[in-house]
Each structure stands twice: as structure tokens, then as C-alpha cells.
Amino acid sequence: xxxxxxxxxxxxxxDRNKLNGHESFVIWFTGLSGSxxxxxxxxxxxxxxxxxxxxYLLDGDNIRVGINKNLKFTAADREENLRxxxxxxxxxxxxxxxVLAAFITPYKKNRLLIEKIVAPQNFIExxxxxxxxxxxxxxxxxxxxxxxxxxxxxxxxxxxPYEEPENPxxxxxxxxxxxEESVERILNFIQNKLESKTNE
Numbered sequence: 739x740x741x742x743x744x745x746x747x748x749x750x751x752x753d754r755n756k757l758n759g760h761e762s763f764v765i766w767f768t769g770l771s772g773s774x775x776x777x778x779x780x781x782x783x784x785x786x787x788x789x790x791x792x793x794y795l796l797d798g799d800n801i802r803v804g805i806n807k808n809l810k811f812t813a814a815d816r817e818e819n820l821r822x823x824x825x826x827x828x829x830x831x832x833x834x835x836x837v838l839a840a841f842i843t844p845y846k847k848n849r850l851l852i853e854k855i856v857a858p859q860n861f862i863e864x865x866x867x868x869x870x871x872x873x874x875x876x877x878x879x880x881x882x883x884x885x886x887x888x889x890x891x892x893x894x895x896x897x898x899p900y901e902e903p904e905n906p907x908x909x910x911x912x913x914x915x916x917x918e919e920s921v922e923r924i925l926n927f928i929q930n931k932l933e934s935k936t937n938e
Contacts, residue, residue, distance in 0.1 A: 754834025758792050761931040764827045764837040764856050765924070768849065768903060769866030770895045771881055772873035774912035775840040778866060781917045782924055783838050791932060794830050795838045796823060811892065820848045824855040831860050844900040864924065865906035870895050872913045 755761055765782070767775040776797050783795045802809070806822055809815040820843060830837045843849050853861040873895065874882045885893035892898040908927055910920045925932075 751832045751834065754832075758834045760791055760836070760933070762792075762831045762834045762836055763860040763862060763928075763931060764831060764839055765862045765864060765928070766843070766849070766852065767838070767840040767864045767866055768843040768906075769868060770870060770873045770900055771842060771893075772876045772878060773866040773868035774917075775842075775866045778864075778910070778912065778917060778920055779838040779840040782921050785921055785925065786836060786932075789932075791836055792834060793836045793838060795840070796826065797840045798842065813892075817848060820852060821855070824852040827852075828856050828860075831856060842894050842900070844894045844898065846901045846903075849903065862908075862928065863903055863906045864908050864910060865903045866912060867902070867909050868912045 751762065765779070767779050769775050779795055779797070783793045786793050801819070801823060805826070806819050809819050820841065823839060823841065827837045827839055843852070849863065853863075877883060881890060881893065882896065884890045885896040894900050908923060910923070912920065915923075
């Protein structure tokens with residue numbers, strides 16, 4: 739590490755933001771499996787894309803089959819999974835892109851680490867606060883049923899805890915509002931960033 743010196747490039751984040759006409763940052767969706775994180779992130783990306791915002795969506799399962807396919811589901815590997823994702827998000831932010839990240843991210847310490855990696859001014863936390871009962875009712879992947887039977891160990895919400903965010907930027911319950919209503923709330927919250935020409 740002592741022999742590593744980051745190169746100082748001529749084109750910087752502020753230049754890319756100015757070219758794109760909006761700030762670059764990460765919108766981090768956290769919540770239980772089945773809460774609606776990916777559905778909400780996908781709908782928001784489609785809306786942002788339609789109005790000319792440069793975006794990229796990072797999702798748990800998609801990351802696991804690619805760059806993080808060597809990681810298992812131990813506590814250490816889960817933490818490394820999120821650290822890598824945060825570093826990827828940081829690169830996208832530097833590239834001038836609005837990143838949408840949909841990951842359970844159950845522990846406060848991991849969310850704080852992510853915020854530190856991408857920088858607090860670039861981190862928007864969306865708590866998809868859908869109840870465990872509703873998530874189990876949906877159980878679109880059949881994971882809760884397997885977890886209840888003991889077929890999946892350390893499953894968040896069943897045999898492993900989910901530490902609720904204390905001060906998320908937005909709190910959304912997908913059982914109480916439509917996807918369209920949730921997307922509109924997020925758009926209203928980030929409007930000032932979308933209208934900005936530079937963030938530095």
C-alpha cells in the first residue's frame with residue numbers, strides 16, 4: 739500500500755456533473771428481503787432515465803453472480819460484499835452517475851461504513867420499512883419459508899437481526915403507498931441535486 743499513489747486526472751467529478759447537469763450520488767435502499775427495494779429502485783431509475791439523468795442500478799442478486807460471486811453468506815463475507823459495493827458506488831459517483839443500490843444492509847455499522855466510503859454528502863438512505871409480516875406474506879422467492887424451516891441459516895428478520903436505520907432520509911412502507919407515490923416522494927427529496935450543475 740505504501741507504493742500506491744493515486745493519479746491526479748484532468749477530468750474530475752465536478753466536470754462530469756456539470757456536463758450531465760446534475761450531481762452524482764448514491765440512493766441506498768435498505769430493508770428486509772421482499773420489502774420492495776428492487777422494485778422501487780427499478781421504478782425510480784426508469785423515471786430518472788426518462789428525464790435524462792445518468793443512472794446505474796446495483797442490486798444484491800446481480801452483484802452476487804458477478805464481482806462478488808466468490809463471497810458466501812458468512813458475517814465476514816456479507817460485510818466484504820457491502821464494502822465492495824460501496825467502493826463500486828464511489829467509482830460511479832466519481833464518473834458523474836446517480837447510483838441506485840438495493841441491498842438489505844441489516845447492520846448499522848455497515849451502513850455507516852458505506853456512508854463513509856462514498857462521503858456523507860453523496861449518501862441518501864431510503865429505509866423501505868415494510869413489515870416482516872408483509873414481507874413474509876409476499877415471499878416472492880420462497881426464502882422466508884425456507885428460513886422458517888431452518889433450511890437457510892442467518893436469514894435477516896428470522897434468525898438474524900435487522901437493525902432499523904435511526905435517521906433515514908426517507909421512510910417508505912410499500913404496503914401503505916404505491917410505487918408511483920414512493921417514487922414521487924424520492925424525486926421531490928432529490929430535486930435540488932438533480933437541478934444542480936456541480937456539487938463542488
